[in-house]
Amino acid sequence: MKFSVIIPVYKNQDSIPRLLQAVTAMARELGGMMEVVFVVDGSPDRSFVLLRDALSELEFPAQLLAHSRNFGSFPAIRSGLxxxxxxxxxxxxxxxxxxxxxxxxxxRALQADECDVAIGTRTRRNDSWSSRLTSGLFWALYRRLVVREMPEGGVDVFGCNRQFRDQLLGLQESRSSLIALIFWLGFRRKLVGYERLERQEGVSAWTLRKKIDYMLDSVFAFTDYPIRFLTRIGFMGCALSVMLAIIILVGHLSGRITVPGYAPTMLVVLFFGALNLLGLGLVGTYAWRAYENGKNRPLSVVAMSLKNKEDSND
Structure with missing residues (x-):
């Protein structure tokens, strides 16, 4: 078996017939050296029943996995891999x-050894304007906050060789982002552009709530940007409080501020408010470093190792 296709399935009962036709054509094109791993991710419809009934009639090797409940698309991909x-x-x-x-x-790219991981990037979307708008905003924020190398159209599907697959599965993180981990691992990468087709059956399960949850998981798992932002605000607040303190003190001494207790109250509020933000940022920095160590990611990943000759003692 040379090629393995992993297909997460959730609320896709209407597209199952077309899906089976498509993968059958793929198997023929690849000379019968292809298997398919269907992963039904707790789908409440008849997706599992339809695939189970069709399994014995397929002309290519196939596996059918069923999650005990809906864990999400990326855990389903990991199960399939x-x-x-x-x-x-x-x-x-x-x-x-x-x-x-x-x-x-x-x-084709992987077999030709052009890359270790091939990533599909959308050059065009045949979706509704609202879907294009929200997806464009989502991936723009993702590039800004999480993975700067992320293509503008975002990433949903990818291919990889066995070495990359093994390294990816070795990263056991429950509240994380599979796509961000792909970019974090590195290796030789190739972007393959494509046009996203119009949906013919059903509606997308990739809801706004899931997008927000995914964005938060990605931010908290891959960047300390919120902590650094808080620290910067604290530093700027301290500097601003010093300038305002000087203005208030001058106003108090010159008699322009006549309200009793106003000057000391404002000085204390400004200073300790900014100091509180700065302190939260500094404490958050230590917490982030402890969290980074707790994820148990390797300090480095060896993509290739070559020797000019074997050790004579081996």
Whole structure:
């Protein structure tokens, strides 16, 4: 088995017939050296039943995994990657909005050793204007706050070789971002552009609430930007409080401020308010470093190791 296609499934019962036709065509194009791992992620519809009934009639090897409940798309992808048996792995969307040809392009690039991970990046979206607007805003914030290397169109699907798969599965983080981990790992990377197709069945399960949760998980798992922002505000607040304190003190001494107790009250509020923000930022910096160590990510990842000759004692 050379190629493994991982397909997370959630509320996709209407697209299952088209999906099976598409992966059958892919298997033929790849010379029968392809398996498919379907991962039904606690889907409440008949997706699992339809795939189970079709499993024995498929002309290519296939596995069907069922999560005990809905854990999310990225945990489903991880389950599929762990169960897959190929040398090259590609993730495919069950709604077929990412064209099947994209996964074949991943496999071609990986087999030709052009990269260790191939990433699909959207060059155009055939979605509603509201979906394009929210997705564009989401990925713009993602690039600004989490992964600066993220393509403008965002990333949903990817392909990788076995070495990259093993390293990715070795990162056991529950509240994290699989896509951000892909960029964090590094390795040789290739971006493959594609046009996102129009949805033909059902509605997207990628709701605004899930996008917000995913963004928060990504921010808290990959960047200390909020802590650094808080620290900067604290520093600027301290500087501003000193300037305002001088103005208030001059006003008090010159008799322009006549309200009893106003000057000392304002001085105390300004100074200790800014100091509080600065202190929270400094404490947060230590907490972030402890959190970073608690994630148990490797300090470095060896992508390749070569020797000019074997040790004579080996």
């Amino acid at each position: 762990a169960a897959a048996r190929g040398d090259y792995f590609g993730v495919m969307a069950a709604d077929l909005q990412e064209p099947p040809e994209l996964v074949v392009a991943f496999f």
